[in-house]
Amino acid sequence: MKKTAILVRNVKKIFSTAKGRVLALDRINLEIKPGELFIILGPSGCGKSTLLNIIAGLEEPTEGEIFFGDKVVFSDKKHLSLEPFERDVAMVFQSYALYPHMTVYQNMAFPLKNLKYKKKKIREQVIKIAQMLRIETLLERKPAELSGGQRQRVAIGRALVRTPQVLLMDEPLSNLDAQLRAEMRVELKVLIKDLGITTIYVTHDQTEAMTLGDRIALLKEGVLQQTGSPDELFYCPKNTFVAGFIGTPSMNFLSAEIIKSIKKPNITIGIRPQDIEIRPPNKGIINAFVKLVEKIGDKYLVHVDYRKQKIIIETSNFSKEKEVSLFWPKEKMHFFDKNGERIESVEIRFSFV
Numbered sequence: 001m002k003k004t005a006i007l008v009r010n011v012k013k014i015f016s017t018a019k020g021r022v023l024a025l026d027r028i029n030l031e032i033k034p035g036e037l038f039i040i041l042g043p044s045g046c047g048k049s050t051l052l053n054i055i056a057g058l059e060e061p062t063e064g065e066i067f068f069g070d071k072v073v074f075s076d077k078k079h080l081s082l083e084p085f086e087r088d089v090a091m092v093f094q095s096y097a098l099y100p101h102m103t104v105y106q107n108m109a110f111p112l113k114n115l116k117y118k119k120k121k122i123r124e125q126v127i128k129i130a131q132m133l134r135i136e137t138l139l140e141r142k143p144a145e146l147s148g149g150q151r152q153r154v155a156i157g158r159a160l161v162r163t164p165q166v167l168l169m170d171e172p173l174s175n176l177d178a179q180l181r182a183e184m185r186v187e188l189k190v191l192i193k194d195l196g197i198t199t200i201y202v203t204h205d206q207t208e209a210m211t212l213g214d215r216i217a218l219l220k221e222g223v224l225q226q227t228g229s230p231d232e233l234f235y236c237p238k239n240t241f242v243a244g245f246i247g248t249p250s251m252n253f254l255s256a257e258i259i260k261s262i263k264k265p266n267i268t269i270g271i272r273p274q275d276i277e278i279r280p281p282n283k284g285i286i287n288a289f290v291k292l293v294e295k296i297g298d299k300y301l302v303h304v305d306y307r308k309q310k311i312i313i314e315t316s317n318f319s320k321e322k323e324v325s326l327f328w329p330k331e332k333m334h335f336f337d338k339n340g341e342r343i344e345s346v347e348i349r350f351s352f353v
């Protein structure tokens with residue numbers, strides 16, 4: 001098996017608009033492995049869809065190169081750009097444009113008919129994928145007779161029937177309600193893994209990214225912040241943006257100063273809400289005042305004030321104290337320099353400011 005399914009090299013995208021140029025992507029480098037479920041994550045407008053469209057061949061980068069396996073599918077130097085169908089990609093979007101006059105079966109068979117598959121082969125393939133998606137009983141219905149979740153399954157089925165080399169998905173579950181989304185997410189992962197198709201999945205939802213992805217690339221304003229497994233991004237964020245974007249509630253940030261150091265004295269200390277323990281006053285590291293307590297399921301989110309900075313603690317037991325002390329294990333602290341970049345230092349002596 002080839003080591004790399006998709007290689008994105010130094011991809012830059014500038015849109016020219018009436019109001020000037022928009023730098024949508026700035027020198028993006030990615031290496032996606034065969035069979036990987038790879039997530040492109042980031043806030044609205046960060047360039048996720050642009051990057052996906054560029055990989056699909058629906059949009060051309062301003063600069064850079066893209067490889068599918070050993071094959072160049074885009075190169076600015078070679079003035080080469082393959083069409084989407086030449087790249088053998090299938091796409092699923094947020095709005096699933098099914099043909100309303102066709103049945104589910106006909107919708108799913110459509111891509112295979114176009115490829116001039118034999119009737120028997122089409123039937124076998126549609127039924128196989130419909131069974132995997134658990135829509136085999138709906139094959140004779142029209143899209144209007146289906147629920148949102150069922151329609152989205154049909155759209156996914158239609159993308160998968162011809163077993164493309166690469167599956168590209170742009171927020172495919174965002175039209176579904178929260179419960180259905182969570183269910184579909186799990187099913188989708190099982191299906192993609194069963195089929196072994198290399199998949200790139202765009203979302204702005206970090207929970208979705210963390211549960212679905214083998215690896216995640218997190219973008220901010222067209223710039224790649226970090227690529228890694230969900231655990232790498234959660235436990236070892238490269239900067240304060242990644243640290244704050246991944247995990248709910250967000251990581252707490254506290255200002256501090258390095259003691260006995262001339263260089264970079266101001267730092268930020270990050271501690272996740274789940275890593276903080278509430279103790280009686282003076283029994284922890286810092287004393288703080290409780291401002292608000294939220295109960296979410298069987299958990300409490302305790303909001304406290306510490307020297308005008310807000311800290312959130314997630315805990316499973318809390319009795320209504322007003323004054324508390326907070327404790328956390330040393331190894332749970334994340335250190336960032338004044339530019340927000342992670343500092344990998346085992347021994348940092350600091351004081352809060």
Ligand SMILES: Nc1ncnc2c1ncn2[C@@H]1O[C@H](COP(=O)(O)OP(=O)(O)OP(=O)(O)O)[C@@H](O)[C@H]1O
Nearest residue numbers: 015017022024043044045046047048049050051204
């Ligand atoms: N055709 C275009 N012309 C000009 N600017 C564009 C065009 N398409 C996208 N942009 C700009 O490029 C940037 C990236 O857009 P893109 O749609 O890729 O973001 P996104 O991360 O997918 O956002 P969302 O999550 O809101 O869909 C934005 O600033 C956007 O306004």
